[in-house]
Amino acid sequence: MIKNKDKRAKVYAKQKHEKKIEKQKKIKARDAAEKLALELGEEPPQKMVPKIIENTREADDTVCRPDDQELFADIDADEFNPVLRREVTPKVLITTCRFNSTRGPAFISELLSVIPNFHYHKRGTYDLKKIVEYAKKKDYTSLIVVHTNRREPDALLIIGLPNGPIAHFKLSNLVLGKDIKLFIISLQNHGNPTSHEPELVLNNFTTRLGNHFFQSLFPQEPNFRGRRVVTFHNQRDFILFRHHRYIFQTKESKQSGTKGKDGVAQERVKPRLQVRNHISFMCVWIYQFIYVGIYVQECGPRFTLKLVTLQHGTFDTKGGEFEWVHKPERDTSRRRFFL
Missing domain, CATH: 3.40.50.10480 (Brix domain)
Incomplete structure (x- = not known):
């Protein structure tokens, strides 16, 4: 309804800024409630699931259910x-x-x-x-x-x-x-x-x-x-x-014959990894001296x-x-x- 372009732009920018601040307040309140619930040992509030095409599909009579x-x-x-x-x-x-x-x-x-x-x-x-x-x-x-x-x-x-x-x-x-x-x-x-x-x-x-x-x-x-x-x-x-094809690869630490200043034998950790043309890989450190790799190759x-x-x-x-x-x-x- 505002005919002046400059005034209309200022009002729109102000409304947009207010919506942004309100959204940030909701996010902070949700994070604070979740943190408080974890400290008290209670269940955190349920997270909101975004609406996408997959989870908003139309009801179908041919959908298979476990009790059908x-x-x-x-x-x-x-x-x-x-x-x-x-x-x-x-x-x-x-x-x-x-x-x-x-x-x-x-x-x-x-x-x-x-x-x-x-x-x-x-x-x-x-x-x-x-x-x-x-x-x-x-x-x-x-x-x-x-x-x-x-x-x-x-x-x-x-x-x-x-x-x-x-x-x-x-x-x-x-x-x-x-x-x-x-x-x-x-x-x-x-x-x-x-x-x-x-x-x-x-x-x-x-x-x-x-x-x-x-x-x-x-x-x-x-x-x-x-x-x-x-x-x-x-x-x-x-x-x-x-x-x-998936591959599990584990490398353990090897004991070397070197001695420290106090004369006690020390373990030298040498995790070696042979990359064999893998498209994606996921690595997990389980202990300090054990290295586990999980690879997926297409x-x-x-x-x-x-x-x-x-x-x-x-x-x-x-x-x-x-x-x-x-x-x-x-x-x-x-x-x-x-x-």
């Missing part, structure tokens, strides 16, 4: 139930589209190193329905088709065998293991995975749509000796895939998946029944997630 009896009934009738109950060992067949690219085989070779039970067969001119029938006869539990466009892998088609379902994922942000580098040193510093069965980490898959699908691709008995971890992290319906590949369609049954382009289809009309709210 209907969910447990669906698990017993799930297509992946034999694999999850360890009655059947996962066996995955990987193939490509008919028009393959130069980067597609490199991506497939790194996928083969992620899971020991992956098998690759060249597509050739075979129809996908014939490949599905062949995979059923050979007792494969899943079929993965890597689709490429303009010499770049852009989609994954994962078919559950023998009865489906079929998931079509859009693939983006692909980084092969040989292209993973350190933040500072410009060298090829990716890890070399072993043949051990990896541990599987699934984050933020809270609905029935995203439950048990990726779990059926991996063996249910990981070999912890190999220290391999495969992660599927769901963030706003974008699935981030990562493959790491092996690759690294990519992002986005679910496009979920089809019931095996591959059928004409008479197939779609259980879920992503449409732009459903993206009316940024706080609505489906996985």
Whole structure:
């Protein structure tokens, strides 16, 4: 309502300064109350949680809850139930589209190193329905088709065998293991995975749509000796895939033959650390003479998946029944997630 620009600016600056002072007073009062509660041995006041898109998501009826009896009934009738109950060992067949690219085989070779039970067969001119029938006869539990466009892998088609379902994922942000580098040193510093069965980490898959699908691709008995971890992290319906190896390294103090001024043998601490192309590391001092290092090394590949369609049954382009289809009309709210 103030027409003069200078007066309006001064009033706005004064209001802004008053809000800043009030905010600082609230922060000091909250810190003082927390300090007083700790001195008295009481529980500190509950901290305020900032509102973000993840914790303000819209209510969804398909969210899995621990006390949901209907969910447990669906698990017993799930297509992946034999694999999850360890009655059947996962066996995955990987193939490509008919028009393959130069980067597609490199991506497939790194996928083969992620899971020991992956098998690759060249597509050739075979129809996908014939490949599905062949995979059923050979007792494969899943079929993965890597689709490429303009010499770049852009989609994954994962078919559950023998009865489906079929998931079509859009693939983006692909980084092969040989292209993973350190933040500072410009060298090829990716890890070399072993043949051990990896541990599987699934984050933020809270609905029935995203439950048990990726779990059926991996063996249910990981070999912890190999220290391999495969992660599927769901963030706003974008699935981030990562493959790491973790390393524990301990260095103890060594006794030397040197003597001090009083003639008593002294211990010389020489913590030596061999950095072997690790992307990130976390070091903890436990005692004065013991050094412990925990390292995480990324092996690759690294990519992002986005679910496009979920089809019931095996591959059928004409008479197939779609259980879920992503449409732009459903993206009316940024706080609505489906996985």
